């Protein structure tokens with residue numbers, strides 16, 4: 489008897505100039521669910537004092553709460569300033585959704601700044617996209633057109649959506665100049 493076994497996988501892991509990375513093992517269409525983000529819920533007071541860049545995967549999901557590393561594929565998905573996925577906050581969980589068509593073999597990325605809010609965490613970016621911001625930091629410090637792009641794609645958490653609608657919003661956007669200065673210094 490001949491038994492054919494097909495192993496279906498959505499992902500392959502590999503290396504880029506930045507280290508471990510996740511690649512599409514099948515094509516994804518814009519709007520497809522790519523994976524779900526899991527991991528333990530952690531209060532900000534319990535975060536490690538010092539992040540070690542890409543090895544620490546803490547995803548901010550609320551003003552006070554983060555998802556810790558899950559030990560699964562979601563820990564390994566890298567940041568890009570021109571990502572092909574984004575996080576969607578749904579009633580059934582935090583899911584990673586394709587924001588453009590993704591071909592087999594393409595690296596899967598999302599923009600870490602889309603969930604960071606009032607957070608002092610910073611990381612240098614070397615994603616090598618033409619529009620690379622050179623630094624990954626708070627959502628409030630992104631250029632307004634970038635913020636609006638992510639709002640339109642619906643890949644920002646509810647607490648950041650609320651911030652975009654709040655009176656404090658124009659005050660926060662002044663931070664963009666501070667960010668530019670910081671990036672130029674590097």
Ligand SMILES: [Zn+2]
Pocket residue numbers: 568569570613614615616617619620621622623
């Ligand atoms: Zn970048």
